[in-house]
Amino acid sequence: MLKRYRAGTAIIELVQGDITEQDTDAIVNAANRTLLGGGGVDGAIHRAGGPAILEECRKLGGCETGDAKITTGGALKARHVIHAVGPVYSGRPRDAELLASAYRRSLEVAVENGLKTVAFPSISTGAYGYPVREAAPVALSAVRDFLLAGAPVSLVRFVLFDPATFRAYEEAAGRIFGPPEEP
Numbered sequence: 001m002l003k004r005y006r007a008g009t010a011i012i013e014l015v016q017g018d019i020t021e022q023d024t025d026a027i028v029n030a031a032n033r034t035l036l037g038g039g040g041v042d043g044a045i046h047r048a049g050g051p052a053i054l055e056e057c058r059k060l061g062g063c064e065t066g067d068a069k070i071t072t073g074g075a076l077k078a079r080h081v082i083h084a085v086g087p088v089y090s091g092r093p094r095d096a097e098l099l100a101s102a103y104r105r106s107l108e109v110a111v112e113n114g115l116k117t118v119a120f121p122s123i124s125t126g127a128y129g130y131p132v133r134e135a136a137p138v139a140l141s142a143v144r145d146f147l148l149a150g151a152p153v154s155l156v157r158f159v160l161f162d163p164a165t166f167r168a169y170e171e172a173a174g175r176i177f178g179p180p181e182e183p
């Protein structure tokens, strides 16, 4: 499934699939503060990208929640991995601020590195317990605001791992962007 929306001159896509297979300039990892790997999408990216990614992560000195840092993409199709740390869900208003920051900082890091196309997983909605119906509008609004401010990013693709997550993002996207473009 693929749905396509516009934010200014940029394109936002929702796809169901595996982020390790994306051929964008960068893929974003849902990492933890150590940046030393884990399960979920973190595990999948390190498995698919190989040890070169972890070797660079070790030199980064960790990453604060809401921040993002870049490494090589190793053996992945994507040239870079941007490791973002989302909040562990607590139900407090700060959750949404930190989640939005993780997306915004990832795009800032992409722009700092001259990258034009970025793929995101659904950050924090797995092990970190963020309800996906709450996370989707926060994620999409943060990306929309960043792109509408004139960022030189041409494509942001959300790669959603299961149908329920895809549907949550599709419903939020319809409210935020209006109807998707005709395929």
Ligand code: APR
Pocket (backbone or CB within 6 Å): 017, 018, 019, 020, 030, 031, 032, 037, 038, 039, 040, 041, 042, 043, 044, 086, 121, 122, 123, 124, 125, 126, 127, 128, 129, 130, 159, 160, 161, 162, 165
């Ligand atoms: N491609 C795309 N999305 C994926 C993939 C994949 N290969 N594998 C898992 N996902 C999805 C999950 O289904 C979920 O929707 O990524 C989303 C985020 O889930 P997690 O990977 O659990 O990430 P998060 O909730 O942010 O928790 C981060 O988990 O893996 C550890 O080291 C990581 O401690 C950190 C924590």
